[in-house]
Amino acid sequence: MYEKPILSTQSALFLDFDGTLVDLAEEPCSIQVPAFLCQLLNDINEQLSGSLAIISGRQIEVLDHFLKPLKIATAGVHGIERRCSKGLIHGVKYPKYDFLFKACIKLIEAFPSLVLEQKIMSLALHFRKAPELEKLCRDVFENAIKNKPEFTLISGKYVIEIMPNGFSKGAAILDYMKEKPFMGRTPVFIGDDLTDETGFEAVHCCNGISIKVGSGQTNAQHRFNNVAEVHKWLLLNSDFLKKKDNN
Numbered sequence: 001m002y003e004k005p006i007l008s009t010q011s012a013l014f015l016d017f018d019g020t021l022v023d024l025a026e027e028p029c030s031i032q033v034p035a036f037l038c039q040l041l042n043d044i045n046e047q048l049s050g051s052l053a054i055i056s057g058r059q060i061e062v063l064d065h066f067l068k069p070l071k072i073a074t075a076g077v078h079g080i081e082r083r084c085s086k087g088l089i090h091g092v093k094y095p096k097y098d099f100l101f102k103a104c105i106k107l108i109e110a111f112p113s114l115v116l117e118q119k120i121m122s123l124a125l126h127f128r129k130a131p132e133l134e135k136l137c138r139d140v141f142e143n144a145i146k147n148k149p150e151f152t153l154i155s156g157k158y159v160i161e162i163m164p165n166g167f168s169k170g171a172a173i174l175d176y177m178k179e180k181p182f183m184g185r186t187p188v189f190i191g192d193d194l195t196d197e198t199g200f201e202a203v204h205c206c207n208g209i210s211i212k213v214g215s216g217q218t219n220a221q222h223r224f225n226n227v228a229e230v231h232k233w234l235l236l237n238s239d240f241l242k243k244k245d246n247n
């Protein structure tokens with residue numbers, strides 16, 4: 001008997017990307033996407049009639065690049081942009097925030113081990129290669145938004161990020177649950193990071209199932225130890241749904 005929840009054809013599946021579908025790497029661009037992953041996600045998406053969505057902090061175009069040729073429902077930049085299962089992208093495109101960029105350019109020049117990631121409406125500063133610089137990075141970011149209450153600072157794994165208020169992975173999941181083909185299904189969300197906690201809360205509100213990947217404090221109901229366990233679970237569920245299709 002497999003102890004983790006099993007998907008049914010009436011499930012909606014929401015998956016975080018980094019640390020859930022792919023192992024974390026030293027830099028955002030150095031992740032390795034396993035060869036089998038796109039086909040597996042495509043199969044499950046079909047088995048769930050289009051009710052699979054990636055819910056990520058990355059931009060949709062970056063996720064599309066890594067998951068090529070797959071293009072499924074995807075919420076990017078913590079819900080700032082959201083592609084529905086029919087392919088339409090919701091999301092306001094604001095100009096890139098030059099004031100933020102200016103605020104940290106000196107820092108980046110002084111510490112080349114820091115990585116600055118500019119997204120459509122947010123800026124992320126990665127200190128994975130220099131964890132001792134976390135406090136300095138935080139001070140610079142906090143100072144940059146000191147008089148800008150419309151912005152918020154969020155934290156992830158060796159990264160801090162400034163983004164506009166009012167967006168979260170949880171809000172993105174709730175938006176999906178209001179529209180077809182997700183509506184009326186039982187949501188399952190799998191994620192590994194602090195920013196995934198709002199997603200766990202969202203699925204709890206819809207009587208759904210939450211699964212945390214890795215160690216650390218969480219409100220999720222279940223846990224996988226690592227990305228390999230997520231892959232194993234996805235393969236098992238895809239086989240299970242395939243058998244259901246054939247009955």
Ligand SMILES: O=P(O)(O)OC[C@H]1O[C@H](O[C@H]2O[C@H](CO)[C@@H](O)[C@H](O)[C@H]2O)[C@H](O)[C@@H](O)[C@@H]1O
Binds near residue numbers: 058195
């Ligand atoms: O919501 P996710 O799909 O999990 O995205 C969260 C952030 O992931 C990326 O950063 C993280 O992964 C990098 C590659 O493994 C790693 O180097 C970094 O330390 C992690 O924080 C991505 O670069 C961010 O934009 C996402 O917000």
